[in-house]
Amino acid sequence: MVGSHRLIPTIKPHLFSDIFPHLCDVRGVVKSSKVYELNRTCVDEALLGPKGSVRARKILMTGLMEFCVLAGMDHFTVLSRVDILDRYTRIGWNLRPLGVPTIIDGVHQVAVSVKTDQTALDVMRAACRIREPMLEYVGGTVEIEDLLPVLQDTGVDDLPLHREAA
Numbered sequence: 001m002v003g004s005h006r007l008i009p010t011i012k013p014h015l016f017s018d019i020f021p022h023l024c025d026v027r028g029v030v031k032s033s034k035v036y037e038l039n040r041t042c043v044d045e046a047l048l049g050p051k052g053s054v055r056a057r058k059i060l061m062t063g064l065m066e067f068c069v070l071a072g073m074d075h076f077t078v079l080s081r082v083d084i085l086d087r088y089t090r091i092g093w094n095l096r097p098l099g100v101p102t103i104i105d106g107v108h109q110v111a112v113s114v115k116t117d118q119t120a121l122d123v124m125r126a127a128c129r130i131r132e133p134m135l136e137y138v139g140g141t142v143e144i145e146d147l148l149p150v151l152q153d154t155g156v157d158d159l160p161l162h163r164e165a166a
Contacts, residue, residue, distance in 0.1 A: 068116035092123035
């Protein structure tokens with residue numbers, strides 16, 4: 001694995017709801033079954049080098065948008081460096097700040113909501129020169145609220161992040 005994202009349902013505890021609500025002080029903390037929080041995006045820069053890391057980030061972001069569209073998500077929220085948001089705005093993504101930019105670890109960052117739809121996916125694919133779908137999505141668009149009673153009945157207190165191979 002050379003890169004990854006983590007998505008957390010916003011109807012459960014997440015960073016903006018429990019740790020950084022002050023970063024969403026303009027529009028408020030988003031909580032919806034169709035909105036997930038994106039965090040912990042990473043690529044293996046040591047393995048990929050500078051050019052490979054840039055390409056891996058483009059692939060990850062395109063795959064993220066593709067997944068969100070296939071899964072029926074409306075938005076994802078993310079804490080992002082301000083300078084990176086300019087790139088996605090120029091590509092054509094619909095971004096909405098949730099708060100005022102703040103300096104964190106010496107970098108201007110802001111909480112934003114990113115619209116996930118076919119248009120955003122199309123412009124991302126075009127910008128990254130990715131012509132074909134990258135994912136084979138086997139899930140559905142089940143509302144997360146429908147899964148919570150099942151998870152509570154089994155004693156599982158969080159959604160599984162992966163499946164073990166059989």
